[in-house]
Amino acid sequence: MEKGKANIDYQNKVITIRGLEKSFGDFEVLRGIDLDLYQGENLVVLGRSGTGKSVLIKIISGLLKADKGEVNVLGCNLNTITEKELQELRVRIGFSFQNSALYDSMTVRKNLEFPLVRNQKGITRTEINTSVERVLDAVGLLHTINQMPSELSGGQRKRIGIARTLILNPEIMLYDEPTAGLDPITCIEINDLINEVQQNFHTSSIIITHDLTCAKSTGDRIAMLLDGQFQRVGSFDEVFSTNDDRVKPFFEYNFIQ
């Protein structure tokens, strides 16, 4: 399942990170991250549990603050950004949470409408319905529109979570473990969905995963987070053509059993 050719603009960077550091108490999680995300690219971030992958994308979306280093997203410097600018920037970034984070007191329809009506003033009822149906159709779950999140399966919740971010037409998508805990067939569906989103919505994405099939089928480039830094970055084959004991087990566990 090799990935097809994507339409990437290597002249144009949507995210630049230089020397990013982040600690919690004495625990240094990120120790000098350098990263570029190009326009239209899918970048896969691999790494062991607890290496700070979720922390990295939370910093990119402004949920956490960096201790040190420069983070530039869509031309905005996150160190100097104001509250209002951050809110405007966030509309342009889609964040798919590790546990979906659907609003469980609302139906699927209300979940999708929530960000839409609050960000687009004066939008009409017809426009809202059209948008909701368009993104639900894109994730193939139009029939769940009136269900509550508690009535959905894990895979469906993930897809509704993705739909909820797509409704604002984001320029950047951040996926936190989109295939974790799902069966192989659903995983393939999610992988295809990520690629369709890249093509149809023209997004640049960061995909966090442990799943190398997902990495291989969605990633244009792979970055491996080791000891708080990106130590191996490149195509799938480049990253795994190594004897590094910290890298090899990922490959062996996923493909040689």
Added chain:
Amino acid sequence: MSTINKSPVPAAKKGPSFKTRLSNAFVTLYNINNFILRFFRQAFVPPFEFKEVMRQCYETGVRSFTLITFTGFITGLIFTKQSRPSLANFGAQSWLPSLVSIAIMRALAPLITALIAAGKVGSSIGAELGSMRVTEQIDAMEVSGTKPFKFLVCTRVLATTLTIPILATYTGFIALLGGYLNVSVNEGTSYTTFMEQVFEPLTFVDFVASLAKAIVFGFTIGIVGCYQGYYSTKGTEGVGKAANGAVVTAMFLVFVEEILIVQIAGWFR
């Protein structure tokens, strides 16, 4: 292997020292202060979440309605019954309605309502927001460019502040109904006579003070519940703590405020 057995004797577990606890208390106070300021900065600026405020008002009312009706009625009934012998000693049974009315309208109605609402509404606000925090729903609102504070906190605090005075008024009348029932059975007082005697001793200050109390209690219950939930620490344990903390803190503050407001109202009498 060697790393596992590095420290065979676990360090003795000590609670935080008095100094850290004291500084923590001040930090909490500062944070609550900020939380309240944030409420006033955001609650009255458009766009308003009018529908959600209404929904929360309804929730607040529905959650405490049955218990308040029951408690209010029983309190009025029992209070009247238990006060009778003391008054009878002086041959002053005819003052019973006035006594009951003062006790209920000045003190009991707002207090009972607030305590019940703290238990029913405050705890569920704490648990609700706590679980939204833990399951990253609040983060999800934040990253989609919406204002979770406004949608979740402002609406709930407005709802409790508006609803609890209404509930307190209702509690007052239900308690008076309980009192009337007892008086009419024992003394055969008519409804009109009873009501005349009920309103006779009450002054304007009493109404204002009771209303002020109920508003302050409502605000307190909302703010405390939201604060506990909104900043609950990660983990499911945090949800329980938020719910419990909301009830305990709100009840404590309600008593403190009761004392303060009674003092202040005393100056105007």
